Amino acid sequence: MLDKTIPFYHIIMRCDRxxxxxxKLAQGYRIRTYQPGDEDAWAALECAIGEFPTVEExxxxxxxxxxxxxxxxxxxxxxxxxxxxxxxxxxxxxxHDPRGMGVRALHWVAVREDHQRKGLxxxxxxxxxxxxxxxxxxxxxxxxxxxxxxxxxxxxISLGFKLQPKDTFYTYENQYAPAMETxxxxxxxxxxxxxxxxxxxxxxxxxxxxxxYDARGLVPAITQDAYTGEVLMQAYMNEESLRxxxxxxxxxxxxxxxxxxxxxxxxxxHLQKVIRLSYDCDADSILLQVDQTGPAxxxxxxxxxxxxxxxGDMPATAAILDAIEKTVADRAENPRxxxxxxxxxxxxxxxxxxxxxxxxxxxxxxxxxxxADGLAGEAADLLYHLTVLLYQQGVSLxxxxxxxxxxxx
Numbered sequence: 001m002l003d004k005t006i007p008f009y010h011i012i013m014r015c016d017r018x019x020x021x022x023x024k025l026a027q028g029y030r031i032r033t034y035q036p037g038d039e040d041a042w043a044a045l046e047c048a049i050g051e052f053p054t055v056e057e058x059x060x061x062x063x064x065x066x067x068x069x070x071x072x073x074x075x076x077x078x079x080x081x082x083x084x085x086x087x088x089x090x091x092x093x094x095x096h097d098p099r100g101m102g103v104r105a106l107h108w109v110a111v112r113e114d115h116q117r118k119g120l121x122x123x124x125x126x127x128x129x130x131x132x133x134x135x136x137x138x139x140x141x142x143x144x145x146x147x148x149x150x151x152x153x154x155x156x157i158s159l160g161f162k163l164q165p166k167d168t169f170y171t172y173e174n175q176y177a178p179a180m181e182t183x184x185x186x187x188x189x190x191x192x193x194x195x196x197x198x199x200x201x202x203x204x205x206x207x208x209x210x211x212x213y214d215a216r217g218l219v220p221a222i223t224q225d226a227y228t229g230e231v232l233m234q235a236y237m238n239e240e241s242l243r244x245x246x247x248x249x250x251x252x253x254x255x256x257x258x259x260x261x262x263x264x265x266x267x268x269x270h271l272q273k274v275i276r277l278s279y280d281c282d283a284d285s286i287l288l289q290v291d292q293t294g295p296a297x298x299x300x301x302x303x304x305x306x307x308x309x310x311x312g313d314m315p316a317t318a319a320i321l322d323a324i325e326k327t328v329a330d331r332a333e334n335p336r337x338x339x340x341x342x343x344x345x346x347x348x349x350x351x352x353x354x355x356x357x358x359x360x361x362x363x364x365x366x367x368x369x370x371x372a373d374g375l376a377g378e379a380a381d382l383l384y385h386l387t388v389l390l391y392q393q394g395v396s397l398x399x400x401x402x403x404x405x406x407x408x409x
Contacts, residue, residue: 003148004148006148006182006186007178007182008146008147008148009147009179009182010144010146010172010174010175010179011144011145011146011147011163011175011179012144012164012167012168012174013142013143013144013145013153013156013161014141014142014143014161014162014167015129015140015143015159015160015161015162016140016162017137017160017402018130018132018133018137018141019160019399019402019403020133020395020399020403021126021129021130021159023127023130024119024123025119025120025123026118027083028082028083029080029118029120030080031078031080031081031123031124032078032079033073033074033076033077034066034073034076034078034079036070038077038079038087039059039062039063039067040055040059041087042059042108043056043058043059043062044087045087045088045090045110046058046062046090046108046110048112048113049110049111049112051108066092072095075131076092076093076128077092078090078091078093078124078127080111080115080120080124082115088111088115088120089110089112089120089121090108090110090124091106091107091108091109091110091121091128092106092107092108092128093106093107093127093129093131093132095132095135103142103169104132104139104140104141105141105142105143105169105170106129106141107144109121109124109125109152111124121152122159125156129159129160134394137399141161142170143156144169144170144172146179147179147182147183147186150186150187153183153195154191154194154195157195157198161198162200163195163199163200164176164199165177165199167200176199180195180196180199183195208239210283211242211284211286212282212283212284213238213239214284217238217239218236218238218254218256219236219237219238219242219279219285219286220234220235220236220284220285220286221234221235221236221237221251221253221285221286221288222234222285222286222287223235223272223288223290223296224287224288224289225289225292226289226290226291227291227322227398227401228319229319230303230319231303231305232272232290232292232297232302232304233296233297233303233305234304235253235254235262236253236254236256237252237253237254237286238254240254240261241254241261241262242286244261245274246277248263249273250263250264250271250272250273250274251263251264251271251272251274251290252264264296265293265294268294268298269293269294270292270293270294270296271293272288272290272292272296273290273291273293274289275289275290275291276288276289277289321387321397322397324384324387325396325397328345328388328391332345341388344392345388345391345392348392352385352388352389353389355385356386356389359378359381359382360382362381362382363375363378363379363381363382365378
């Protein structure tokens with residue numbers, strides 16, 4: 001039962017990228033989607049945990065919001081079912097607000113009290129997030145909660161959600177500051193530190209007075225791909241474009257030739273979502289690390305820096321895997337006669353998995369023989385085939401890197 005003696009404040013959370021996850025259910029439990037008549041079970045469940053005073057009021061809330069499109073309800077409203085066949089939990093993966101504001105959000109996560117501490121809440125959330133991930137993992141997933149659900153907040157954090165100090169969705173008021181004060185009195189210091197560290201950085205309050213603009217009021221800005229490290233372009237910012245970049249989260253520059261503000265991608269669609277923005281030791285140059293959509297250069301090139309003067313043989317790095325992944329994607333979209341990658345993709349998962357198994361075995365054999373040269377070659381073959389398998393299964397290398405990051409930081 002929710003403790004509604006705790007002060008209510010709106011807490012806004014957001015997951016910017018859903019990682020692959022294994023869903024584990026306690027023995028005998030299962031998760032299914034909406035079936036006709038489940039509105040009664042949903043209403044009884046939400047009433048039991050204290051969200052509504054009566055079943056009738058809960059049902060009156062649910063029906064006009066989620067049953068106007070029964071097919072969508074069958075795809076996006078999930079229920080946890082006990083070994084006895086009772087509905088004991090629910091979560092909703094809604095892709096738009098019924099008011100017509102296109103936003104993806106996780107709603108109404110609830111588990112009946114006598115079935116809690118069995119991992120059902122986590123499994124329901126993971127089921128919703130897995131659906132969002134398969135649809136489009138480039139779009140964020142939002143969530144609205146409140147301090148009386150502080151245990152759930154810790155769960156959401158473990159699934160990749162961050163508390164938003166200012167951003168919001170739908171028409172919710174963001175009450176981050178009083179909510180955090182309330183949470184500080186509810187949880188242990190260790191739990192509060194976890195919640196605070198999972199708050200999105202409030203860059204809008206950053207002190208930018210140290211930045212040194214030139215006589216024209218400009219500062220050079222270098223833009224780098226946040227995922228590959230590739231330098232994409234160099235432009236200029238003035239105080240206003242820097243402010244707009246921070247406020248919007250997307251790169252805005254000052255065009256010296258046109259003498260106007262220039263939000264990158266407004267015309268082309270090649271937006272630059274800022275992941276990190278920093279300035280150098282002399283405070284006279286800015287570095288933007290971005291999630292680049294499409295090419296960065298107006299010529300259509302990925303990077304503006306494609307005119308080498310000293311054209312040395314660049315060392316190979318792990319970024320070669322990203323290049324291989326792009327090649328695999330290109331072969332899938334633009335098949336080539338005789339392409340081995342197309343051969344594997346056409347044969348499907350069974351053939352690709354067999355090759356991964358073969359290459360893994362050959363890698364082990366090379367290691368057991370102490371054959372360092374052979375080991376490097378077999379490992380390269382394994383990585384290639386694994387990259388093809390990941391693509392065929394809809395898992396990106398970035399997903400893998402994010403899992404590794406989460407495990408080792």
